[in-house]
Amino acid sequence: LAKTTQPISMDSYEGQEVNITCSHNNIATNDYITWYQQFPSQGPRFIIQGYKTKVTNEVASLFIPADRKSSTLSLPRVSLSDTAVYYCLVGASQAGTALIFGKGTTLSVSS
Amino acid sequence: DVKVTQSSRYLVKRTGEKVFLECVQDMDHENMFWYRQDPGLGLRLIYFSYDVKMKEKGDIPEGYSVSREKKERFSLILESASTNQTSMYLCASSQTRGGNTNEQFFGPGTRLTVL
Numbered sequence: 001l002a003k004t005t006q007p008i009s010m011d012s013y014e015g016q017e018v019n020i021t022c023s024h025n026n027i028a029t030n031d032y033i034t035w036y037q038q039f040p041s042q043g044p045r046f047i048i049q050g051y052k053t054k055v056t057n058e059v060a061s062l063f064i065p066a067d068r069k070s071s072t073l074s075l076p077r078v079s080l081s082d083t084a085v086y087y088c089l090v091g092a093s094q095a096g097t098a099l100i101f102g103k104g105t106t107l108s109v110s111s
Numbered sequence: 112d113v114k115v116t117q118s119s120r121y122l123v124k125r126t127g128e129k130v131f132l133e134c135v136q137d138m139d140h141e142n143m144f145w146y147r148q149d150p151g152l153g154l155r156l157i158y159f160s161y162d163v164k165m166k167e168k169g170d171i172p173e174g175y176s177v178s179r180e181k182k183e184r185f186s187l188i189l190e191s192a193s194t195n196q197t198s199m200y201l202c203a204s205s206q207t208r209g210g211n212t213n214e215q216f217f218g219p220g221t222r223l224t225v226l
Binding site (some may be wrong): 101 | 115133142144146151152153154155156159161169186201203207211212213214215216217218219220
């Protein structure tokens with residue numbers, strides 16, 4: 001499974017756009033890039049997944065360059081409630097495989 | 112909505128006891144997972160199962176076993192609990208056929224304390 005590297009922590013203020021970048025130099029052709037969000041005392045929650053270029057949903061956008069060796073999760077106009085740990089994972093979406101969660105990025109949003 | 116439930120929110124056991132953690136999902140998912148989460152270490156995969164009676168080791172299977180006799184239920188067993196197994200245990204499930212295997216749905220977690 002491809003290893004990912006992301007910052008341990010980030011700080012932001014309410015209303016700002018936050019970009020969290022993840023490196024995955026050994027990503028395989030079949031791998032997708034998946035991001036999860038985890039609030040304290042809860043299990044992680046899937047927020048977005050992509051294969052290449054850009055994906056956007058109601059929560060976030062995911063930017064993936066052509067070489068797919070990195071990806072950037074973009075959270076527009078964060079609020080205090082976006083304070084959480086964000087995990088970047090890569091893996092093929094197929095039977096018999098499992099994603100590997102690392103330590104994630106702890107995002108702290110202040111007022 | 113997918114619902115993943117875990118048998119206990121909090122559990123206190125003594126060293127050497129056999130401990131069962133139960134997880135049930137109601138969406139007919141093929142895949143089920145057990146993780147533990149410790150401060151500073153993130154989520155670590157213990158075991159997963161992609162079908163009934165099938166199991167695969169994750170990163171830290173030592174000291175644990177699992178059982179999947181029915182599709183909706185995945186049990187984690189600590190054969191002889193030790194203090195270093197004090198942790199938050201999270202169960203998850205995901206769909207393969209007609210779904211996204213990478214989209215896992217997590218339960219609320221069981222905080223296990225071994226004294």
